[in-house]
Amino acid sequence: MSLLRSERFPAVVLLVAAALGLVLANSPWGPAADAVSSTSLGIPGVFTLSLGHWVQDGLLAVFFFVVAIELREELTSGQLHPPTRALQPAIAAAGGVLVPIAIFAAVTAGSPSSTGWPIPTATDIAFALGVLAVFGRGLPTAVRTFLLALAILDDVVGIVFIAVLFTDDVNLALLAAAAILVGVFGVLGRRAPGWGVGAGMLIAALAAWVLVYLSGVHATIAGVALGLVMASRPAHRVRHVLEPWVNGLVLPLFALSAALVVIPAVGFDELQPVFWGVVIALPVGKIVGIAVFGAVAQRVFGHPSARLPWADLFAAGALGGIGFTVSLLLAELAFAGDSLLRDEATLGVLTGSMISLVLAAILVSWRARHYRRVAEEIRI
Numbered sequence: 001m002s003l004l005r006s007e008r009f010p011a012v013v014l015l016v017a018a019a020l021g022l023v024l025a026n027s028p029w030g031p032a033a034d035a036v037s038s039t040s041l042g043i044p045g046v047f048t049l050s051l052g053h054w055v056q057d058g059l060l061a062v063f064f065f066v067v068a069i070e071l072r073e074e075l076t077s078g079q080l081h082p083p084t085r086a087l088q089p090a091i092a093a094a095g096g097v098l099v100p101i102a103i104f105a106a107v108t109a110g111s112p113s114s115t116g117w118p119i120p121t122a123t124d125i126a127f128a129l130g131v132l133a134v135f136g137r138g139l140p141t142a143v144r145t146f147l148l149a150l151a152i153l154d155d156v157v158g159i160v161f162i163a164v165l166f167t168d169d170v171n172l173a174l175l176a177a178a179a180i181l182v183g184v185f186g187v188l189g190r191r192a193p194g195w196g197v198g199a200g201m202l203i204a205a206l207a208a209w210v211l212v213y214l215s216g217v218h219a220t221i222a223g224v225a226l227g228l229v230m231a232s233r234p235a236h237r238v239r240h241v242l243e244p245w246v247n248g249l250v251l252p253l254f255a256l257s258a259a260l261v262v263i264p265a266v267g268f269d270e271l272q273p274v275f276w277g278v279v280i281a282l283p284v285g286k287i288v289g290i291a292v293f294g295a296v297a298q299r300v301f302g303h304p305s306a307r308l309p310w311a312d313l314f315a316a317g318a319l320g321g322i323g324f325t326v327s328l329l330l331a332e333l334a335f336a337g338d339s340l341l342r343d344e345a346t347l348g349v350l351t352g353s354m355i356s357l358v359l360a361a362i363l364v365s366w367r368a369r370h371y372r373r374v375a376e377e378i379r380i
Contacts, residue, residue, distance in 0.1 A: 010247035011133035014126065017252040021259025033260055047210065055257040056325070059250045061209055061223035063126065064155075066246050068227025069235045071152055074145050076232065085306075088297040089149035092313075095293025096150070096320045097121045097157050100285030104277040113274030113341050116334040118165060119349065120281035122158035122326035125151035126251055128319040131357060135364040138372035146308060147316050150290065152224070158326040159218040166333040170216040178211035178222065186229030193234065258325040263350065264343035274341050278348030282327070283356040287317035311370075315363035321356030323349055 024033050042048030049057065075086055100120040108114040128151050132144060163170060185204040191197050205226050213219035230238070291313040298307045308316075331345035 005243055005247070010251065011130035013248070014130040014251050014255050015134070017255040018127070018259040021256040022261065022263075024256075025260040025262050030260075030262060037257060037260055052257050052260075055253050057213060057219040058209070060254050061220045062242065063246050063250050063254070064152075064220045064223035065227040066239055066242050067125065067148070067152060068224045069230060069239045071149060072228050072230070072235065073232065074149070078145065085302070086149065087301050088294065089146050090153055091297035091301075092146075092290045092294035092316070093150050093153035093157065095289035095291075096123070096154055096286050096317065097289070099289030099292075100281035103281040103285040107277035107280060108273040111273045112338070113272055113277065113335075113345070116274050116277070116331065116341070116345055118158070118161040119327050119330045119334060119345055120278050120285060120323060120352065121154070121161065122323045122330065123151045123154035123286070123320045124322050124324040124326060124353070125155050126254060127322045127324055127353075127357070128360075130251075131319060131322065131360050132364060135361050136368050138368045138375065139364070140371060142306070143308065143312050143316070143367075146294075146312075147319055150316060150320060154320060155326060156221070156224065158330065159221050161330065162326075162333065163217045163221075166330075171214065174211045174215035175217060178208045178215060179225075181205075181208035181211065182222070182225045182229055185226055186231070189229070189231040189234050254325075258328070261328060261346060261350065264347045272341060272344045274335075275344040275348040275351075278327075278331075278345055279352045279355070282323050282349070282352030283318065283321040283359060286321035286356065287314055287359075290317035290320050311363070311367055315360065315367050318356055318360035318363050322353050322360065323356075324353045327353070 024030060037050065037052035039051045040048045041051055041054055075081060101117050104117050104120055105114060108116070125148075128147065132139070132147060136144070181204045185201055185208065188197050188201045188204065205222075208226065209219055209222040212222040227235070291310065294308070294313045294316070295310065327349045328346060331342060331349055335342035335345055
C-alpha cells in the first residue's frame, strides 16, 4: 500500500495505462476493446451506463472527491490560506482559458470549425499531476498546490462548458435535489462518527451522484462538491483509505479508457483550421495565459516572498496544456454532426497534449533539478 501512496509509482502506472489504451485502440483488437467499453452495466430499466461511462463518470468522481478534499485542506489551513492566495491560481486558470480561446478563434476565424472554441480550454488533472509526480521530485509544495488548484478550476470550467453549451435539457429540479443531498452529506460528516452516520453519508453521496448525472450535468462535479463540504477530520480519514485505490485502480482504469481513441488517418495537406487551432492553443495558449495572468495575480494579491518565479509559471502552463480527456470530450460534443471536423479536432487534441506533455516534462525536470541543487547548497 505504501507504494501506491507514493507519487512516482502511481504516475508511471497512469502513463503506461494511457499508452496501452492508445496502442490497443489502434491495433487489430481495437473494435473488441470498443465493444467492451460500450457494454451496458446497471439495473435494466432503472439505471444503466456503458462500462466506459462507469469509469469516466463514476470512478473519476471518486478521484475528484479525493482531490477536492486535498484542495479544501489547502484552502482552510494550507498553501491557499488565506483566501486571497486562492485568487492567484483562479486568475491564472482564467488566463489559461481565455488565451487559448483567443488563439483558437484567430486561427479558425471564418471557418465552420470556429464553433469548437471550448476544446483547448481544459486541463487533464490526472495526467498533469502524473507528469508532475514523475519529473517533479524536489519541487516546493507551493508549486504543486498552485497546479492542483489551477487544474481543478480548469476542469470545472470544462465541465461547466459541457453543461451549459452542450446540454439542452438540464433538469434544475434534479440538480437542486442533488445540492440538498450534498448539504446533508456535509452535515452528517460533522456528527459523531458511527456506522449509522457512515451509511447515511454513503447513501447521500451515491444519490447525489446519480441525481447530478440524471440532471444532465457532468457527474464528476458531484465528487468535487462532496469533497469540498466534507468536515476536515473524517475527510482526512476517508482520503487516507481511498488514496491507494485511486492511485492503483481508479486512475489507471480511467487512463486506459480515456486513451481508447482511434487516431484519425488524415493527410497533412488535408488538415483543417480546427487542427491547427487546437495544436497551437493547447501548448502556447496555456503557457502564455497561465504564466502572464498568474504573474499579474501574484503581483496584485501575493506577497513578494511567496511569488513563484516565471520559470515555475511556465512549467505550470505547460502542464495545463495537457488537455486530453476533457478536451477529447469537448471535441466530440462540439462536432457531433461533422465526423471530419471531429476527427481533426481529436488529432489536434492528441498532438497538442503530447507537445504540452513533452514541454512540461522538460520544464518540470529543469525546475526540479534547480530546487534540489538549492536544497543541497543550503545543507552544505
